[in-house]
Amino acid sequence: MCAYVLVAEDDPKQAELVRRYLCREEYTVRVVADGRSAIDEVRRERPDLLVLDVMMPGVDGLDVCRVLRREYDLPVLMVTARVSANDKLLGFDLGADDYLTKPYDPRELMARVRSLLRRARQPSAQQELRVGDLVLDAVRHEVRIGARQVPCTPAEFRILATMVAAPEQVFSRGQLVEQAYGLDGFITERTIDVHVANLRKKIEADPRDPAYLRTVYGVGYKVTNGRRHG
Known part of the structure; x- marks a missing residue:
């Protein structure tokens, strides 16, 4: 078609x-x-x-x-x-x-x-990805926090799915560009920061103190289960 x-x-x-x-x-x-x-x-x-x-x-x-x-x-x-x-x-x-x-x-x-x-x-390898209360449904192209649906752009969805598929793994900006867009995506690493900032506004209770989308300074980003430690 x-x-x-x-x-x-x-x-x-x-x-x-x-x-x-x-x-x-x-x-x-x-x-x-x-x-x-x-x-x-x-x-x-x-x-x-x-x-x-x-x-x-x-x-x-x-x-x-x-x-x-x-x-x-x-x-x-x-x-x-x-x-x-x-x-x-x-x-x-x-x-x-x-x-x-x-x-x-x-x-x-x-x-x-x-x-x-x-x-x-491009279909997702898994129909549903889950980390804590954060759920990605690849079939419906939906993101949810508990019962709350979170609207995401296609680019945001791909970036989030890349990290949610490997919780706690740290991804550099370059890795997120490649895995979310491929080598033909024409996307700069700075763009990843913008997408992550937008995702935090949508997902986090406090975007300035994120529980899910964590920054690993000097390296990149990772997704955690949303629980505070210590």
């Missing part, structure tokens, strides 16, 4: 270029030119992936990502002419799974689209 890719891009020439490359890969493609239309289309048709331009009229890409992340876990590839590190980190903080700056080679865009779709479809 062909994946359905929604492209939100207000530049007609850029939108047509992206559409042509996606169609060559035999994806089903629809293009919208503003953020409001992107939100409406996702709610109506639930695409497999959203290629989202940041700088659009009306509702911009950042607001689109903020709104949709409260409702869906579809992969989001954010595209923008903004090149600063802060802009990229803001995009990841709002829930983007990948971030590509303009101008870009369309072949790189296609590689990232394939990578995100492949990761989204």
